[in-house]
Amino acid sequence: MENKNTNNNKEPIFNLKYRISEEEYLYYNHLYASEEFRDKRKKANRTGIMELVIGIALILVVLFTELGKQNKGLFSIVAAMGIGLGTYSLLFYKVIFPKSLTKSAKGYYQKSKYLTNEIELNFYNNRLEEKSVETENTYKWHEIESFAKSEKLYFITIKGKRSILIPKNALGDDKYILEEFFKTLSEKYEKEYKEWK
Secondary structure, three states: OEEOOOOOOOOOOEEEEEOOOHHHHHHHHHHHHHHHOHHHHHHHHHHHHHHHHHHHHHHHHHHHOHHHHHOHHHHHHHHHHHHHHHHHHHHHHHHHHHHHHHHHHHHHHHHOHHHHOOEEEEEOOOEEEEEOOOOEEEEEHHHEEEEEEOOOEEEEEEOOOOEEEEEHHHOHHHHHHHHHHHHHHHHHOOOEEEEOO
16 A cells, blocks of 8 residues: 555545455455344344244143144144244354355356456545446545444445445555544544444
8 A cells, every 4th residue: 555645635645456355255245244134143043942942842742742642743743844944044144144145245256347356546535536447436535334344354335335345465564554544534524433343
């Protein structure tokens, strides 16, 4: 990253050129999904546990009560459904969804010229300019929804649109300078600054 230390709006403060690896893009997708679906995942886990408990309870009813023995067929079907649905609910966000997300994200990455080519960002006092093989965009800082960081990436989320990903390994020691810049902008423009884990 080139730091130009300028205070006007004609010359960029920072210039950054980088590429996003497939691994970084997959990491972002899983991190975003984890944040976005946190409440749904908790609800699915609660529902799954309830369904399993009902299924197991019905099996015990069939095995140890007269009513269960008289209605063995019906209770066994409902118990199997409860255990099946419960297992699916518990596994969905832990196994099924992550596998599907990985497959989808890999396919998108491989087809995207934006993600597989060099990206250039110019940071100014009043705006961000983004250049790639596919597009050129200019965003005023007040148009930004939020800034975020995780173990491997920084994120600039554009209002109602998308996130610009910046790999930390593309910055070296300059990541601390950029981090402070984002914190300053978030305070100045009253934007959220998040830490994703």
